[in-house]
Amino acid sequence: MSVIDAVPVTDSEPTEDYVNLGVFGRLTHRRGWLSQHLGTAVIGFVLGYLLGHWLGNVVAGGYSYVQNSGQNNVADTGGLLLGVLGWLFGAGALNYPIAKMMGREPAEERFDPSWTRYFRYTADHKVVGLQYIFSVLTFLFTGGLLAMAIRTELLSPTSHAFGPGTYIAIVSEHGTVMMMMATSIVVGPFGNWLVPLMIGARRTAFPRVEAFSFWTFTAGYLVIMSALFYGGFPTGWTGYAPLQTQAGAGMMSYLVGFAVIGMGMMAAGFNLAVTIVTCRAPGLTWGRLPIFVWSVLATAALLTLATPTLVAGGFLGILDRTAQTAFYVNEHGGSSYLWQNLFWFFGHPEVYIMALPGFGIVAEMLPVFTRKPLFAYKVAAAGMLGVALLSFFVWQHHLFQSGINPDMRPLFMLTTELISIPTGFIYLVGLGTLYKAKIRFEIPMLFALALFFNFLIGGVTGVFLSDVPVNVQVHGSFFVLAHFHYTIMGGLVFAFFGGIYYWFPKMTGKMMNKTLGKIHFWMMFIFFNLTFFPMFIIGLLGQPRRVFEYAQNLQTLNDIASVSAFFLGASFVVFVANFVWSIFINPVAAPPNPWDSLGLEWQTPSPVPYYNFERIPVIMADPYHYSEPNAPQLADLGVGSDRTDEKVEVGK
Amino acid sequence: MTATARRHEVMTSTPEEAEYELRQSINSYWTGGRLLVGMFTFFVASLAFTYFYLRSSNSGGLWRPAHVTAPTGTGAAIFAFSAVAALLAVVGYRRFQSGGVQDWKVAGWTAVMALVIAMGLQIYQLTQLPFYPGSSGYASTFIAWAVTNVFLLICLLYWMETLLAQSMRLRSALPVGETVADSASPRAQKFRGNLESCTFFFQFAAIVAVLFWALIYLI
Known part of the structure; x- marks a missing residue:
């Protein structure tokens, strides 16, 4: 018996609760090369490094130990740390943390079919x-x-x-x-x-x-x-x-x-x-x-x-x-x-x-x-x-x-x-x-x-x-x-x-x-x-x-x-x-399940949908009942409103 | 892409599923808050280990020559403001639980101010040290603690400020007559889970402040 009963499906669109992120929302919601991505992260890293190195020289350049050794570790560290910060900023990792300070919540990320998603900050x-x-x-x-x-x-x-x-x-x-x-x-x-x-x-x-x-x-x-x-x-x-x-x-x-x-x-x-x-x-x-x-x-x-x-x-x-x-x-x-x-x-x-x-x-x-x-x-x-x-x-x-x-x-x-x-x-x-x-x-x-x-x-x-x-x-x-x-x-x-x-x-x-x-x-x-x-x-x-x-x-x-x-x-x-x-x-x-595995990951459609499962599955057994004649049912995937139409049989 | 896969590009949930995932989300705040405390515990425990290791090693008799101490008055003030912030967070949360959202907001903003003052004092103290950072084991450990404390205070400040800012936006998003303390809206429920974890973290930070105040200034 499923713990989730069959009920009409309702869309869980982001509604009243979610607002966009202001200027950061405009950045993140752009598609393709106009958004933040690997390229802007690299630019952020370089700019951050230069800024951090310059700041380090301003702060510690006059210290005697720096002048005597000719090596300014403060500048090097500042460059690397701000470089990392610039990288994260360029990638878009800091958009939400900054917007959150203004009490904003993120809009739900939508599926992006473009290949550029592999070069972007994504959830x-x-x-x-x-x-x-x-x-x-x-x-x-x-x-x-x-x-x-x-x-x-x-x-x-x-x-x-x-x-x-x-x-x-x-x-x-x-x-x-x-x-x-x-x-x-x-x-x-x-x-x-x-x-x-x-x-x-x-x-x-x-x-x-x-x-x-x-x-x-x-x-x-x-x-x-x-x-x-x-x-x-x-x-x-x-x-x-x-x-x-x-x-x-x-x-x-x-x-x-x-x-x-x-x-x-x-x-x-x-x-x-x-x-x-x-x-x-x-x-x-x-x-x-x-x-x-x-x-x-x-x-x-x-x-x-x-x-x-x-x-x-x-x-x-x-x-x-x-x-x-x-x-x-x-x-x-x-x-x-x-x-x-x-x-x-x-x-x-x-x-x-x-x-x-x-x-x-x-x-x-x-x-x-x-x-x-x-x-x-x-x-x-x-x-x-x-x-x-x-x-x-x-x-x-x-x-x-x-x-x-x-x-x-x-x-x-x-x-x-x-x-x-x-x-x-x-x-x-x-x-x-x-x-x-x-x-x-x-x-x-x-x-x-x-x-x-x-x-x-x-x-x-x-x-x-x-x-x-x-x-x-x-x-x-x-x-x-x-x-x-x-x-x-x-x-x-x-x-x-x-x-x-x-x-x-x-x-x-x-x-x-x-x-x-x-x-x-x-x-x-x-x-x-x-x-x-x-x-x-x-x-x-x-x-x-x-x-x-x-x-x-x-x-x-x-x-x-x-x-x-x-x-x-x-x-x-x-x-x-x-x-x-x-x-x-x-x-x-590839066939849907080339190795005949009972693992739950193999029971999803291929390619795996953005939200993985249409219905939250209900698990009924562990996935290792191979070759068992009376093996229990593994899971109820509950596709559609009738949860009984797709079950994973085990023991085959 | 198959038709099934396309169907999944927008998540759909039954009411039961939505409720189940909301529970997961709230539990994640609870578990995440505790794990975060575990993570910070190992970090500050490393500093405490450093303190005792260098103290017991006393290399070259240079653990703490002439018993130099960081400015004690400023140190006590930093500790006091940190402790007050934690106390306000806890008391405010208790008021929040009994429906006093406004009380929590006042306590929260006051805690934010206390944290800003503590952070300012910590930075000021770093400019007024009677010793060179590398002059002894104690001096080094103090510098590490001071920098860590600034980071810890920033984390507390950020967490509390974002919650306060969020609560202000939530007020207009919730139906008339509901408050963030009693609304059944998913966002309000998640907010409460987040606030509970934040308060827990404040208590942890207060314990850390007590321990390191004792290590740095008392022992």
């Missing part, structure tokens, strides 16, 4: 999701090109493509761009695009916050890339003090960039967490929530609560370099270890911000391609929440070698080892689902299986690293580097591509080319392992990270890694070719 979660996909791919490929540069340099232990300063700047930029990208690679695109559809909502709880998160995320990209124009920064992605305080102007891009992206991450997490808690369709109890949504909820909680610590750490760093405070300066009453604590209090939950959504994607796909119910659903959800909770209690293992009372090491060794238990839950769920299954080896499933293989290696080496004696031996070596590439790239990035292949037909109404997809997968899988597995050995043999010269006897292994990395990079070219081919050159219309 449509599906457009924001696609905007995110292109942005994270831009991040990924930028970071990937920098990785190619690193591996080029490491082809030879003695002949150099770059100087040491340039090399460390490339390494730092690569690490930072990739980590920033990885925090949003699933939550941004898939979280925004899919969560409302999966929970039967017509939009997210705060659509403007969702759009704000995207435009802040992209502003952060510009800021972090601006470091290249300042000569880069030498700290790696971790930004350790005291090097942080001593570095050149590029360090400001790192600090401001991380703070700006942090704001975007918090906004995204906040909106998705509230959406999942409050906007679920009738009948969608916690026990029926799709497992991907559980993973996004756990991730959103981490994004919302852990990221403020990063922003605070960056804020203190900015104050050190502009207001001349001494938070990270030991000689003036500060402590360089303070940064390590603040950074890793965010940094370790961040690892799970990156891992959990990947697990969610894979757990969502496994039942579809095995035609079996998800094994131990509650264990999977509990595992994700357990990982999220425990991740707040492990950050000190990054300080085993520095800044920690040695007596505290066993405690954090224990908490770190403990976290492998809920992670193991998720493996248990995967294996239980795969057990005795007739697996359909479609491309998304290949990526899902690859995740289990890769993450196992990354996870087991993580347990080694959590043990103090091993940690002391391999700290700062290529072993650590190989470990986290196996977890982040081998886990998350594989899941991301699996997710793209899986949901691409829903998002675009087109199928991706299978042959190119398989070439992409096998190239990526083989060369990923050939690139990073040798790095475990290289690390155990003593090669440190971030150093551009190494022992002669390690050249063969380094060359294997480098050549494989080039092929790994080529696999992404295959993906891009497939993407372009499938969308523009030879589009093949």
Whole structure:
């Protein structure tokens, strides 16, 4: 029985309550190139940067320390911050907040069929999701090109493509761009695009916050890339003090960039967490929530609560370099270890911000391609929440070698080892689902299986690293580097591509080319392992990270890694070719539900209507009753005034 | 695009659906307000951690040499105005709940004025410091708190001001005889949800102000 009875449909046109936004309304309601869009955002960024830089010079240009050092961090910071503000203003993100000060409410956003909507500030979660996909791919490929540069340099232990300063700047930029990208690679695109559809909502709880998160995320990209124009920064992605305080102007891009992206991450997490808690369709109890949504909820909680610590750490760093405070300066009453604590209090939950959504994607796909119910659903959800909770209690293992009372090491060794238990839950769920299954080896499933293989290696080496004696031996070596590439790239990035292949037909109404997809997968899988597995050995043999010269006897292994990395990079070219081919050159219309999934997102028409569901669906079961003869009805979609005319049958 | 999809370009709702989505919207304000407090808690907790970390480390004996303190009179005034603003927000909201919309507006605008004064004093205090920002751990922590406090006050100011401005426009939009405190209009109901969260956030800000006043000036 539906909780919403069949009644005549009434239009919910914006009526008495809504007024336009005055001058801002005229800006936002223009169509096409006359409205605010990416182009005006870029103009806003440039103008804001110039204004901020000029103001910074006016304010601090006369200070003796500026004149003595020839470096005005106030001007650089002012330029970057006002640049971000200009970007947001140019995009239209500030129209509503300003109009709200005059008590105005926004007019309801109308569907815009023009392709220009993909370049504008919009509250449509599906457009924001696609905007995110292109942005994270831009991040990924930028970071990937920098990785190619690193591996080029490491082809030879003695002949150099770059100087040491340039090399460390490339390494730092690569690490930072990739980590920033990885925090949003699933939550941004898939979280925004899919969560409302999966929970039967017509939009997210705060659509403007969702759009704000995207435009802040992209502003952060510009800021972090601006470091290249300042000569880069030498700290790696971790930004350790005291090097942080001593570095050149590029360090400001790192600090401001991380703070700006942090704001975007918090906004995204906040909106998705509230959406999942409050906007679920009738009948969608916690026990029926799709497992991907559980993973996004756990991730959103981490994004919302852990990221403020990063922003605070960056804020203190900015104050050190502009207001001349001494938070990270030991000689003036500060402590360089303070940064390590603040950074890793965010940094370790961040690892799970990156891992959990990947697990969610894979757990969502496994039942579809095995035609079996998800094994131990509650264990999977509990595992994700357990990982999220425990991740707040492990950050000190990054300080085993520095800044920690040695007596505290066993405690954090224990908490770190403990976290492998809920992670193991998720493996248990995967294996239980795969057990005795007739697996359909479609491309998304290949990526899902690859995740289990890769993450196992990354996870087991993580347990080694959590043990103090091993940690002391391999700290700062290529072993650590190989470990986290196996977890982040081998886990998350594989899941991301699996997710793209899986949901691409829903998002675009087109199928991706299978042959190119398989070439992409096998190239990526083989060369990923050939690139990073040798790095475990290289690390155990003593090669440190971030150093551009190494022992002669390690050249063969380094060359294997480098050549494989080039092929790994080529696999992404295959993906891009497939993407372009499938969308523009030879589009093949996708069937409504190509994988025969029971997920609610697949029950909507394709392309998905602007408001997702004509009637709010009523959920009657979880979406994992595959191959069950007496499976319950999944949902009542209630299309039209008679709610009984379209029901989703499960168990087929 | 299919005919079905075209039909969806304008959202249509049954009355039950409209009610259901209105409930969701109001609940979102409630949940969002609490989550926002969680987010700010982690931020200010980071500053509190910084305070205690540097205090206990006392690098080079430079946590707080000669026990320098930021101007205490100004500090007390900033705290007092912040606390008064929070008190007015809470008392005003209670009056609002019992139908006293006008009382809430008076309390709200007074709270806005108190916040503006607190912010002005905080900025003034930054220009009158008896120490250099990088002279000690305490000095650095004070600067971070002062800047954070300005940001926090701006957030409070913005939230309360937008609600007050909205309530003025709502007055003319509501049917004669109804007020924003008792109207069944969806916009009025959302307004009440928003106001409840705003008041909750004011209470949180008051707790933060008390804690940091004690850390900076008392301990």
